[in-house]
Structure formats: C-alpha cells, structure tokens
Amino acid sequence: MAEREPKVVGYCCEKHGIECVNLAARSGKQYDASIRLVRVPCTGRVDGMHILRALEDGADAVFVLGCLEKNCYYDTGSIEGRKRVDYVKSMLSQVGxxxxxxxxxxxxxxxxxxxxxxxxxxxxxxxxxxxxxxxxDRQ
Amino acid sequence: MKAGSDLEKVFEAGKFAVTAEIGPPQSANPEPLLQHARMLKGMADAFNLTDNQTAVVRLSSIASAAIVMREGLEPVIQMTCRDRNRIALQSDLLGASAIGVKNVLCLTGDHQTFGNEKAAKSVFDFDSVSELYTFNKLRTEGLQSGGNVIEDEPPKLYLGCAENPFATPFEFRAMRLAKKVNAGADFVQTQAIFDMDMFETWMDEVRGRSLDKKVHIMAGVIPMKTAGAARYMKNKVPGMIVPNHIIDRMKTASDPKKEGIKLCVEQIEAFKNIKGVHGVHIMAVKWEEIVPSIVDAAGLLPRPSLK
Amino acid sequence: MIVAERKPLGEIVEMIAQLHKVTVIGCRSCVAICLAGGEKEVKMLISALKLKNRKEGRKQEFDGFVLERQCEKEWVKEVDDKILASDVILSMSCSLGAQTIADMYPEKVVVPGLNTAMFGVPEEQGMWSEKCLGCGDCIIHTTGGICPIARCAKSMLNGPCGGSSDGHCEVNLDIECAWYAIHERLKLQGRLDLLEAVRPPKDWTPSHSGGRRIIVREDAKLTQHQKRGKEAVI
Known part of the structure; x- marks a missing residue:
C-alpha cells in the first residue's frame, strides 16, 4: 500500500503570513505541496471552533500562521491567535x-x-x- | 461583678493582668493540656484555650477548659464564628457556663482555607461583633438572638474580644474596637505587637475615643525563638507587622531564644507605662513552657490572689 | 449575570459514556457572555467529543443547539422534537437551564456540561468576579455599594477582620478586602459614620437558609381563565 499522504491544514493570515508563503515560493524553496492553506484576514479571527472543525473533518494536524507578535498588522491579532491555539491544545489533551x-x-x-x-x-x-x-487500526 | 472571674477581679482591683494562651492538642489525649496546666498554674490570671486555631482540628476549647479547670486554672474559652451557627454558639455558651467557664473570647475566626479541613462549608452566621452583641444580651437580659428569653438565670460571663491594630484599614481599627465595646466587650486582647510605634498610634486613637475607660486592653505578645519565626510572621501571617529592626535583632543575637524572651520582657515593661493598657496576653505558640520565665522576668509574679 | 465554567472534558465524557444520541444544548444568555455555553462553546465541545470518539473507535451521535434562554420553557419548546429524539441532553447552560429541561422532560437524562459558579460581573475580558450571594435582603446602600456578604470571605457585617493586609483578603492576597474597599468608598463619600453602629446578627430567613425560595407576583400571574385561553392558542 502506498504511503498515506499526511493531511495538514494551515490557517494563514493575509498579511505577514501569506507574504511569508509567497516569498518562499518566489525564492524557489521546496516544500510539501499536500498542505491546505486557508487564508484568513488575521489570525485573531481564527477561532478554536475552526481549528477543531478542521481536525473533525479529517486533518491530522493544523497550524495557524500569523504575524510576529510584536509586529502584527492588526496590532494584537496574532496574540489572540496564539491564545486560541493554546486553548484548543488544552481541550485536546483533556480528550486524550x-x-x-x-x-x-x-x-x-x-x-x-x-x-x-x-x-x-x-x-x-x-x-x-x-x-x-x-x-x-494502524497495525 | 459580671461573672466574678479571677481575670475580672484583677482588672477591678486595678492590677496589671496576665493571660497566656494554651493550644489544645490535635488528639483526644488530655495529657498535654494537663502538663501545661501544671506547668503554668499561678503564672497568669487566666488561660486562653484556642478554638481550632488556624482552622486546624483540635480538641475543643470548651473540653480543654474543663480539663485545665481540674488543675485549678481559670480558662478563657475562645469561640469563633467559623464553625458554628447561632444555635450552636449559644448552646455551647450555655454549656460552657454550666461547667463553670466564666471568660469567653469572641472571635470571627481564621478562614478554613488556612487549616486542614479546607473543604469545609464555612458558617460565619455571626461575626465577632454580632457574637459579642448576642452574648451580651444573653448575659444581661437572658435574651437569645431569636428573641427567646431564658426563664432561668442567665449565664454569668466576662466577655472578651480580639483586635488587630496592624490590619488594614488602620484608621478603622479604633472604630472597630469601639463597636466591640458597644456590643458588650469587657476586655480586649490585641494581636501580637512588634511595632510599638504603631501600637502607640492606635492607643492614641483608642484613648481619643475614651475606649480605655470602657474596656480593659491587654497587649498581645509572641515570644520568638528564631529570626526565621520573625520573618515568617512578617511575610506569611496576614495582618501582622514585624519591623525589620526586630528581625535584625533576632538575626544578630548570639542566643536568639534568650533574645526573644528579652524582647518580650522589654515590651511588657513598656506596656505597663502605656496609659490604658491593663494587662498583657502572652501567646507562646508551641512554646508554652517559656511563659513562667517571661512573667517572672517582667516582674509580674506572684499573681495576685483576690477574693 | 450567572457565571459558569465548562466542566473538565473527562468528566463530561464519563457522564454521557453509555448513551448514544447526545443532544448538546447551549444558551445565548449569561453563559454565552461568560464564554462557557454559547454557540462557539457548543460547537467546540461537540468537535472535541467527536474527535475523542473517533480516536477510540466509539460511536455516538451528536447534535447541537443554542437556545435564547434555556431557563425558560417557551424557548426550550423550540427544540422539543430534538430533545424527545435523544438519549441524553448535555446542557451547556447554567444549572437553571439544565433543570428546566430536566423538569420539562422527566423521562430524559439531563447532564450538566457546566459548573454554575456564581452571580458575578465581567471585570475585564476573560475575568469574572462574584458580587452577590442572593441573600434576599440587600444592604449595599449602607456599605458604599459594595456587598460584604459576597465580597468578604467571612461575610462579615461589622468591618474587616484582623487578616486584612495592605487592603487584601487573608484568604487570597490577589483579592481586595471588601471591608477595606467599603471603608475607602465611604471615606470618599464622607459617610464613614455609617460604619459606627453595631450591626446585630443578620436575619438569614430571606436567604436560602430560610428554605428554597419561590417568588410569586399575583398581579403578574395568569388566571385560570387566561391559562385556558393561552393553551387554546398554542
């Protein structure tokens, strides 16, 4: 059986996040093309609900990519994003x-x-x- | 005479009174109490039996009082509002009075989160002031808080309270004592004093309200064994102020225990000269055996024997 | 408002373990404001429970709704069919919502997804503090608008205990001493004299100590005639 392709979803802000993706592409960096990117206006807009929904719909892993915390286009958006991610992490640990x-x-x-x-x-x-x-099931 | 207790008699005779604290054991063994009783007999006018101090379960203060009375000590039972509602408090008060307890110290009580039964449901039906108010009505009119009047003779009680000049807001502390006096307090034992200047300031306010004429003020002292104990009280005990010079003095002493005793004795000497201070309350926590040397060194022996 | 917190997920999982069709019902009132049982929280809870089941190969059906106010029968009736079709109702409301459903559908198992904590106010985003115990006899006009029953750990009525340290409570140094705050407030208002009088023991009969409380407003109650008319309309 062929190796299963990992499913990764990334919520990516359309400011520094997406620019960082574009720059990587322009500079010819190689990376796995299987990931699915979701553009969001700001990672402050990403809710725990969205992250969990991605996992529920079959993602193996989810990341959120935002601006640097001290240089966020929307000032504190990426700080909000991190807090949501941390909250989801705690929920995941609680359900094993x-x-x-x-x-x-x-x-x-x-x-x-x-x-x-x-x-x-x-x-x-x-x-x-x-x-x-x-x-x-994975034996 | 309200209750005719030895403590009351000492105050009425205008003598400088002495009380000392005895902590009941965390067991059903009366032996430690009896030992302390034999050791401390005659060293103070009355002895406080703490009521599950710092919310740690101990042999009850009323039972402890009964035990030390067998050895001829006069007890002051402490009654906190933390664990008993008004039914239990009044009932225990009647019971204590029936076995011959005359002095009662009304306290709100340390919160149960400090002790070894943190999951307890707190009561606090009364606070120390409403407790005093109720007990005072009980002894003067036989009137219970619910309105029932005791048909038989009301209990004869000498009522005390505590006050902490070192807790915030400082400017409310004399007013709070005034409330306790209005509620019926006959005597007050203060929180342990280390900052003499602050105590003097509080006493000024107390005298300003003429409270020194209405209530017998007993200054509280705690003899310390180590500088660590001083630091602990400064940093960990809420509402306690220990000035740095005291900690330094304990730290630099060649014999800290001796220094602790000396400090205590010096304080008592000072209290004797503060207008309105009528006695000293010695809280030798887990060091009860040191009380005789302190009382002796402070020139307070022998205790007066009054009929 | 009523402030609640979600129970640990492990506890929720255990409560619904043997039941197949799970209906999660949130509430848009207090518990939505305190981020415990609103729309998002219901969705996130269902996602997490589904993920757990998937990981463990367990089958359970989940459905989720959010009501305007779970403590009112009229709103609960909106999802009547969903409730009847489920094996267990996982209420993401305060206990009042959960009990409303439990009383309306006595044959249904209702489990609480939240721990109802207190009557509190949002102090700042993400922080709520207790300010009332519902004692049934408000006295804050005498205490500078600060309730000592709820805000003092010992519910003291005659001023601060001896543990008040730098204006903080002896029980938790992160919390202000209510009586320190009362003193400051009344000083500001020039009304410190309010603190002089001895407050005798409080009458606790209007509180829960007097037994479970039921409040009736005769002028607002429907007459038998009105009730019949209302039922006819429905």
Missing part, C-alpha cells in the same frame, strides 16, 4: 488527543525559510501521529 497536532507559528514577510520549516514540522507531526483513529 496529542496537543502537538495543533501549533501556532509567527513569521514576518521577509522570512523566506520559515514557511518550508513550518510545513516540514507539521507534516512530520502528521506522519508520526497519523490520522485520529483507534491505535489498533
């Missing part, structure tokens, strides 16, 4: 799901290397943990 399936990242538009790094971190997590399903 690995909290590392969800992460918050921050980047500036000039960090070309950052996006490929995020992708590789999250696809590694997704590969390592696999889909959310009973352990026995």
């Amino acid at each position: 799901i690995e909290p590392e399936r969800v992460e918050m990242f921050n980047a500036s538009s000039s960090m070309a290397w950052k996006f490929p790094e995020i992708v590789s971190t999250m696809t590694d997590v997704a590969k390592r943990l696999g889909p959310i399903e009973p352990r026995g």
Whole structure:
C-alpha cells in the first residue's frame, strides 16, 4: 500500500503570513505541496471552533500562521491567535488527543525559510501521529 | 461583678493582668493540656484555650477548659464564628457556663482555607461583633438572638474580644474596637505587637475615643525563638507587622531564644507605662513552657490572689 | 449575570459514556457572555467529543443547539422534537437551564456540561468576579455599594477582620478586602459614620437558609381563565 499522504491544514493570515508563503515560493524553496492553506484576514479571527472543525473533518494536524507578535498588522491579532491555539491544545489533551497536532507559528514577510520549516514540522507531526483513529487500526 | 472571674477581679482591683494562651492538642489525649496546666498554674490570671486555631482540628476549647479547670486554672474559652451557627454558639455558651467557664473570647475566626479541613462549608452566621452583641444580651437580659428569653438565670460571663491594630484599614481599627465595646466587650486582647510605634498610634486613637475607660486592653505578645519565626510572621501571617529592626535583632543575637524572651520582657515593661493598657496576653505558640520565665522576668509574679 | 465554567472534558465524557444520541444544548444568555455555553462553546465541545470518539473507535451521535434562554420553557419548546429524539441532553447552560429541561422532560437524562459558579460581573475580558450571594435582603446602600456578604470571605457585617493586609483578603492576597474597599468608598463619600453602629446578627430567613425560595407576583400571574385561553392558542 502506498504511503498515506499526511493531511495538514494551515490557517494563514493575509498579511505577514501569506507574504511569508509567497516569498518562499518566489525564492524557489521546496516544500510539501499536500498542505491546505486557508487564508484568513488575521489570525485573531481564527477561532478554536475552526481549528477543531478542521481536525473533525479529517486533518491530522493544523497550524495557524500569523504575524510576529510584536509586529502584527492588526496590532494584537496574532496574540489572540496564539491564545486560541493554546486553548484548543488544552481541550485536546483533556480528550486524550496529542496537543502537538495543533501549533501556532509567527513569521514576518521577509522570512523566506520559515514557511518550508513550518510545513516540514507539521507534516512530520502528521506522519508520526497519523490520522485520529483507534491505535489498533494502524497495525 | 459580671461573672466574678479571677481575670475580672484583677482588672477591678486595678492590677496589671496576665493571660497566656494554651493550644489544645490535635488528639483526644488530655495529657498535654494537663502538663501545661501544671506547668503554668499561678503564672497568669487566666488561660486562653484556642478554638481550632488556624482552622486546624483540635480538641475543643470548651473540653480543654474543663480539663485545665481540674488543675485549678481559670480558662478563657475562645469561640469563633467559623464553625458554628447561632444555635450552636449559644448552646455551647450555655454549656460552657454550666461547667463553670466564666471568660469567653469572641472571635470571627481564621478562614478554613488556612487549616486542614479546607473543604469545609464555612458558617460565619455571626461575626465577632454580632457574637459579642448576642452574648451580651444573653448575659444581661437572658435574651437569645431569636428573641427567646431564658426563664432561668442567665449565664454569668466576662466577655472578651480580639483586635488587630496592624490590619488594614488602620484608621478603622479604633472604630472597630469601639463597636466591640458597644456590643458588650469587657476586655480586649490585641494581636501580637512588634511595632510599638504603631501600637502607640492606635492607643492614641483608642484613648481619643475614651475606649480605655470602657474596656480593659491587654497587649498581645509572641515570644520568638528564631529570626526565621520573625520573618515568617512578617511575610506569611496576614495582618501582622514585624519591623525589620526586630528581625535584625533576632538575626544578630548570639542566643536568639534568650533574645526573644528579652524582647518580650522589654515590651511588657513598656506596656505597663502605656496609659490604658491593663494587662498583657502572652501567646507562646508551641512554646508554652517559656511563659513562667517571661512573667517572672517582667516582674509580674506572684499573681495576685483576690477574693 | 450567572457565571459558569465548562466542566473538565473527562468528566463530561464519563457522564454521557453509555448513551448514544447526545443532544448538546447551549444558551445565548449569561453563559454565552461568560464564554462557557454559547454557540462557539457548543460547537467546540461537540468537535472535541467527536474527535475523542473517533480516536477510540466509539460511536455516538451528536447534535447541537443554542437556545435564547434555556431557563425558560417557551424557548426550550423550540427544540422539543430534538430533545424527545435523544438519549441524553448535555446542557451547556447554567444549572437553571439544565433543570428546566430536566423538569420539562422527566423521562430524559439531563447532564450538566457546566459548573454554575456564581452571580458575578465581567471585570475585564476573560475575568469574572462574584458580587452577590442572593441573600434576599440587600444592604449595599449602607456599605458604599459594595456587598460584604459576597465580597468578604467571612461575610462579615461589622468591618474587616484582623487578616486584612495592605487592603487584601487573608484568604487570597490577589483579592481586595471588601471591608477595606467599603471603608475607602465611604471615606470618599464622607459617610464613614455609617460604619459606627453595631450591626446585630443578620436575619438569614430571606436567604436560602430560610428554605428554597419561590417568588410569586399575583398581579403578574395568569388566571385560570387566561391559562385556558393561552393553551387554546398554542
């Protein structure tokens, strides 16, 4: 059987977040194309609900990518984003799901290397943990 | 005479009174109480039996009083509002009076989160002032808080309270004592004093309200064994002020225990000369055996024997 | 408002473990404002429970609704069919909402998703503090608008205890001493004389100590005739 493709969803702000993605592409960086990006106006708009919904709909891992906390286009949006991610992590731990399936990242538009790094971190997590399903099924 | 207790007699005779605290054991063994009673007999006019102090379960203060009375000590029972509602408080008061307890100290009580039964449901039906108010009505008119009048003779009680000159808001503290006096307090034992200047300031306000003429003020002292104890009280005990010079003095002393005793004795000497202070209350927490040397060194022995 | 907190998820999972069709019902009133049982919280809870079941290979059906006010029968009736079709109602309302459903559908199992904590106010975003105990006899006109029953750990009525330290409560140094605050407020208003009088023991009969309380407004109650008319309309 062919290796299952990891499913990673990224909520990415349309300011520094998306610029960082674009710069990586323009600079010819290689990264796994299987991830699905969702553009959001600001990571402050991402709610725990959205993150959990992505997992519920089949994502193995979810990340949120926003501006640097001290240089957020909307001032404190990416701080809000981090708090939501942390809250979801605590909920996941309470129901016995690995909290590392969800992460918050921050980047500036000039960090070309950052996006490929995020992708590789999250696809590694997704590969390592696999889909959310009973352990026995993966033997 | 309200109750005719030894403590009351000492005050009425205009003598400088002495009370000391005895902490009941955390068991049903009366032996530690009896030991303390034998050791402390004659060293003070009356002895406070604490009521589950710092919300730690201990042998009850009323039972402790009965035990030390067997050895001829006069008890002051402490009654907090933390664990008993007005039914239990009045009932226990009648019971205590029936076995011969005459002195009662009315306290709100430390919150149960400090003790070893943190999950307890707190009562606080009364606070110390409404407790005093009720007990005073009981002894003077036989009137219970619910309006019932005791047909038999009302209990004979000498009522005390505590006051802390070092808790905030400072400017309310004399007013609070005034409330307790109006509610019926005959004597007051203060929180342990380390900051003599602050105590003097409070006494000024107390005298300004003429409270020194209406209530017998007993200054509280705690003998310390170590500088660590002083620091602990400064930092960890809410509503306690320990000036740095006291901590330094304990720290630099070659024999801290001796220094602690000396400090205590000096304080008592000073209290004797403060207008309105009519006695001293010694709280030798877990160090009861030191009380005789302090009382002796402060020139307060022998205790007066009054008929 | 009534302030509540979500129970730990493990506790919720345990309460609904043996039941198949789970209907989660939130409330748009107090518990939505205190971020415990509104629309988002209902959705997130269902997601988390579904993920747990998926991970453990367990099957349960979830459905979720949010009512305008779960403590009022009229609003609960809106989801009457959904309630009847479920094995368990997981209420994400304060206990009042949960009990309203439990009383309306005595044959249904209703479990609380929240712990109802207090009557409190939002002090700032993400922080609520207790300010009333519902004692049934308000006295805050004498205490500078600050309730000592709720805001003092010992519900003292005659001023601060001896544990008030730098204006903080002995029980929790992060909390202000209510009586310190009362003193400051009355000083500001020049009304410190209000504190002089001895306040005798409080009459607790209007509080829960007097037994469960039911308030009736005869002028507002419907007459038998009106009730019949209303039923005919429905």
